[in-house]
Amino acid sequence: MAVGGVPDGFLDGYPAILDEVSATGRRLRRAELDALREVGEHAAEMGQGLREIVGLYLGATHRVWGTLSGVAQAGSAAEVRRAGDAVLAATEAAVAAVGEGHGRAQRLLVRKEEAARREFIDDLLYGRSDLGRLAERAERFGLRLGLGYAVAVARGKEAYDDVHPVVRRIERGLTGRFGERDVLLATKDGRLVCIAPGSERAVFDAFAELALRPGPGYQMARRVAVGRRHSGTSGVVRSYEEALSALDLADRLELAAPVLRAAELLVFPVLMRDRAAMADLVRTVLGPLNNARGGAGPLLETIAVHADAGYVNAEAARRLGLGVRTLTYRLERIKMLTGYDPADALHRYTLETAAMGARLLGWPAQPL
Structure with a gap:
């Protein structure tokens, strides 16, 4: 008979074991516990939930208790109590063993699922494996x-x-x-x-x-x-x-x-598609900044921040932590050293593009 949709074949001789336990008071043997663990594993592999399996075993215990012969039916109160204690102890051990086996199988299934998922993610993100199979x-x-x-x-x-x-x-x-x-x-x-x-x-x-x-x-x-x-x-x-x-x-x-x-x-891959041309632009336009006191770094940062601030001097000065007069001096130095005037629209675009290229190429820290 199936209980809760779980075939009673999963009981695997459990009622007979309980009948013997009630008569002798013995504990479950190691071989019996191992067999119950295997039952739990098999149930998990067959898609049976632990709650349903436990319900099946508790139901079997209830039925066996109602039909116990010998001691439980005609014995003294003390004998009945001993038989009941033995049956409850056996039930506890059996359910624990079945649950252990079920949990072990579930963990194995989870590990297999995680491994399959990880393999799938790797294949998907790196384009490995047959596309149809993927x-x-x-x-x-x-x-x-x-x-x-x-x-x-x-x-x-x-x-x-x-x-x-x-x-x-x-x-x-x-x-x-x-x-x-x-x-x-x-x-x-x-x-x-x-x-x-x-x-x-x-x-x-x-x-x-x-x-x-x-x-x-x-x-x-x-x-x-x-x-x-x-x-x-x-x-x-x-x-x-x-x-x-x-x-x-x-x-x-x-x-x-x-x-x-x-x-x-998308503009950046376009800019870097011809790396040699970009390096040439950086060297030609920004190379003279190396002659400034303190090197090219501060003036290169000024170009970039000035562009990010929409070429508003007061905002660029604030972002750089400078006074507007100091910023104006830096812009004049950039014009004098490079020949490109930040106030001129075309020159400004050239300077900004070269500054982006410098960042992408790691200049001036990395020689071109």
Whole structure:
């Protein structure tokens, strides 16, 4: 008979053991406990829940107790008590053994699932494995790669891993708002990765919000970058690489924005497509700044901050911690050394482009 949908075959001779225990008062043998652990493992592998299995065993105990013969039916009160104590002790040991085996199997299944998930994430983000097979595996993890997907990457002060409390918090937040379908959260190389349909901007906005402001006591991300939407499995790789490139650009250009979108940074790959030409521009336009007192660094910073401040002298001076008169003097020195006037629109564009190139190339710390 099945109890709660669980076949009574999982009892594996348990009623007969209880009948013997009630008559002899003995404890369960090691071999019996090992067999019960195997029953628990098998039940977990067959998809049976622990609650249902425990219910099956408790139900069997109840039935056996009602039909006990010998001591429990005709004996003295003391004998009945001893038989009852033996049965309860055996039931406790049996349920514990079944639960141990069930839990062991569940942990093994979880480890296998985690390993499969990790392998899938690696293959997906690096474009490994057969694309058709990868698309089939994606269905198992809630992704339909026929849709166009984008990838967001968050980087924190500390490395993220799969058991990091922030990861669990963000996962709960995203699942609660958007469900589990078509949204996948994972960690890779110490960074937090979110994969979702590129049309679902709300998902990436929520991911960035949760990563940057996870709540009191949780580690905040330093920056979040979002790649562009691309189709197919190769599109996920491309979007992931764009997000990583955006994080790298943000560091080299010292960008202040906490959230970056690859679509807004397309000018930089264009600028760096011809590295030799960019190096030549930096050497030609900014090279003379090396002749300034204190080297090129302070004047290069002045060019960059002046541009970031919209070429408003008072704001640029405030950001640099200088007086407006000192800023004006620096701008005059830049004009005198380079021949480019920050007040002239074309010259200004040349100086700003060269300053960006200098940051991307690491000049003047790195020789060109």
